[in-house]
Amino acid sequence: MTLSPGFDVVHELTVSSDGAQVFEHGWQSFSPTSVYPLGTRPHRPTSERNRMLNYRQSSQPGPDGYFSEGVLSVADGAGSVHVVAAADPFTTGVRVQAAVSGSSVVIGADGPVRVTVVPGDDVQAALRSWAVSAASGAGLAAPKPAPTAWCSWYEYWGDVRREDIVENLEAMRTLDLPVDVVQIDDGYSAEIGDWLIPSDGFADLRGLVETIRGEGRRAGIWLAPFFAGARSRLAAEHPDWLLRHPHGGPLHAGHNWNQDLYSVDLSHPAAAEWIRTVFSTFAEWGIDYFKIDFIAAGAIPGSRASGADPVTAYRDGLRLIRDAVGPSAHILGCGAPVLPSVGLVDSIRVSADTGHSFAPEDGDMCSPSQAAAMLSAHGRQFMNGVFFANDPDCLIVGAKVENREAWATHVEQVGGAVVSSDRLLGLDDWGLATTRRLLTR
Incomplete structure (x- = not known):
């Protein structure tokens, strides 16, 4: 060769x-x-x-x-x-x-x-x-430990409703679980890219944030800030904000959520102001934990307003987000270019998504599964506590989770972020005891 x-x-x-x-x-x-x-x-x-x-x-x-x-x-x-x-x-x-x-x-x-x-x-x-x-x-400061958290994704997926968040918030109190952050995942917004337009299940998102904070917890939220779905108002109203082919026209960035996806060019001044408004609005509501997902979309090749190369544009976009949320907010990068994120995020997903099943359905070790998640988390273990706090993905230990004992051991051994993502009232004795033990630091 x-x-x-x-x-x-x-x-x-x-x-x-x-x-x-x-x-x-x-x-x-x-x-x-x-x-x-x-x-x-x-x-x-x-x-x-x-x-x-x-x-x-x-x-x-x-x-x-x-x-x-x-x-x-x-x-x-x-x-x-x-x-x-x-x-x-x-x-x-x-x-x-x-x-x-x-x-x-x-x-x-x-x-x-x-x-x-x-x-x-x-x-x-x-x-x-x-x-x-x-x-x-590079003169990097030691990374901050990741707060403990609960995330809605692996129980409710994109069908999550306000009532689901409230039920688990109340369960944290009755079960006396040491959860710092309650993080609302995908499903709260009308479309991918329309982050401030709520879905039907979240008519009063700001009120829900206040409810979370009223329980003495921190509020967290999920966004994919470099993505605009083809169905979004953002893509329809601002096609000039989308990353372009060198010869013109929006650059296709992938397919998910049953629609084509485009990368938002945050080097465009108006797009930059828009994303600043999105993040600063959430910060003003009291959200101080941001899971930013699929952010590799910000580092794909294409024609940008600034003319910047992909890595520079990506890092500039992360700086813009950090400036909007402030230095004390916790930023979790997911689907993130790993080394170009160093110094700009507090914790980072170091693997594929986990799953309720052990093996990936399509045999690809980038696809959701415990096997794929374990593979890359082991490979990137040397980064934990040096570049950022490693996030092995969520702790899921409900009875329906295949291989749950080994998965819990893996999350514990990574020694980074611990984020529960089960319906807490649905956990059996072992699942609840394991969740409590791993959340307790």
Whole structure:
């Protein structure tokens, strides 16, 4: 195998036939990230829809060889781990590739990198050493711990109603559960992009926020700020705010919620003012926890009003959101370009969505399932408490959840965010005891 066009050789090494491993890092939260025994084929998208929503749209890794976003490492099987990382891993989108031929590994990159050789054979320890050094070099403050939370998604999905939130809010009090944040997930808005227009089940969203805060809890909310659905008022009334093809016309950014999706160009002054208004309005209502989802849409290639490259535009968009909500609010990035989010979010999803079933239905390790969520959370464990608080996705331990004991153990072992997402009054004794134990810090 040879390197792809545009990749220059940056490092070469010889590996042992036994024990050699390669760490491949995915672009965004949902992109598979794992360590592979040398010669094992890495995970790749099984459909174009999955590639559009869950992988880096501008990357085209083949089925053979290894292709990594920002950082790649090779344990040579002879006592060293070779870490090859972008010289500026947070503000650039450098890709690293490894071509294997017998015992020879040639590593290439499409931008400036630094190579570090760490003694030992522990890939996670070598990557953590790199992460600590990278964070120090960027002058990053230690990340804040994530608050405990309850999220509506895995019980109610997009059909959630105000009554469901209130029932669980009251259950937290009667069950004496130490939940800091009550987070309203997808389903409260009329459409994807129309965040301040309520759905039928949330006529008085501001009043619900006041009810949550009146119980002594913090209020949280879900948004996909870089997305506009084709059915949204935003897309219909402001097509000039959407990311464009170089030759003109809105750039298709994926398909979900049974509609086409477009990326909002937050470098457009009017779009920037609009998103500032959305977030500042929620902040004024008393919301101080923001789960911002599918935000890789802000870093796809396209023609932007500012002319900025995708990573710069993405980071500028996150700064805009931070400025609107203030420094004390907690921002959870989800579906997020992982390394470009460092320093701009407080916690980050480090994996695909979990699920009530163990294996992904389509066999793609970016798709909702416990197996996919465990895979990438293990791969990114070295980041926890260094770049941000790792979010392994929600704690779901109801009786209907397959493999619930192992999933609860996984959430606990990650040691980052703990967010319950069951109907609390529906938990059996084991589920309630486990939820209480993991929420208690």
